[in-house]
Amino acid sequence: MNKQTRQKMFEIFREENPEPKTELEYADEFQLLIAVILSAQATDVGVNKATRKLFPVAPTPQAILDLGLEGLKSHVRTIGLYNTKAENVMKTCRQLVEQHEGQVPADRAALEALPGVGRKTANVVLNTAFGQPTMAVDTHIFRVSNRTGLAPGKTVLEVEKKLLKNVPKAFLQDAHHWLILHGRYICIARKPRCMACAVSDLCDYRHKNL
Structure with missing residues (x-):
């Protein structure tokens, strides 16, 4: 071509x-990051169904930490590989709170240092949330x-x-x-x-x- x-x-x-636009539903950079982590080997439809219940009660990294691992699992158990994903989300939220003041970094290296975030997930966040090509x-x-x-x-x-x-x-x-x-x-x-x-x-x- x-x-x-x-x-x-x-x-x-x-x-x-x-x-x-992405078909994932989110309100800010953090919710996009979590949705993309959950979307690995899952459909956007399935992720949206879960996050519509999760994000209203836990819209921030600290709120998800307060929810606890079992509480998070109860919201995402309909998504494939939810046990591993829930653990990664909790670790990512902890890292965001402790290292980034609860904010999602607009930097590839910092994003890929988060549990459950590989190159593809980082690219989605950088593109969709931060407007990077x-x-x-x-x-x-x-x-x-x-x-x-x-x-x-x-x-x-x-x-x-x-x-x-x-x-x-x-x-x-x-x-x-x-x-x-x-x-x-x-x-x-x-x-x-x-x-x-x-x-x-x-x-x-x-x-x-x-």
């Missing part, structure tokens, strides 16, 4: 969805990047680096959300919905399977 094709692809994404490569973005020819790579990090290089700068801030939504609803894993795809004419996959 050449530079002109990539430019056209993102122009179409922007025309279709001028202000793409990062690229959080999940299974959807990995698939879309390889299938379309936008940023092919064998590893998540390779795809991330290629996306940061290949996505036109004017679209980089929102590209993460456009690509996730495209992979979630159009360029799905088993049977991509090419007939409903606004960028199918630009896609390597479509050309190979005509």
Whole structure:
């Protein structure tokens, strides 16, 4: 996929969805961080169902600490791997209170030092909460990047680096959300919905399977 094709692809994404947003529900940087930690190997729908009950009673790091581990588990037990996630959330809240005055740091190294926070989670928070042009490569973005020819790579990090290089700068801030939504609803894993795809004419996959 050449530079002109990539430019056209993102122009179409922007025309279709001028202000793409995460489907996770949150009120501030802290709630976004917790929602993203909980979303690993889980759906946004499932996470939102749990956090709609959790955040009203525990909206801050200290409030979650006051809730206690068992209290937290009672709110997130419908989410996969909830035991491990709850423990990581408690440790993260403790670290935020003790090291960051209860605030979520806008720094990659500080974010990745939090329990349960890897590169992808840090990228989501940096992009969505702090407006940094990062690229959080999940299974959807990995698939879309390889299938379309936008940023092919064998590893998540390779795809991330290629996306940061290949996505036109004017679209980089929102590209993460456009690509996730495209992979979630159009360029799905088993049977991509090419007939409903606004960028199918630009896609390597479509050309190979005509």
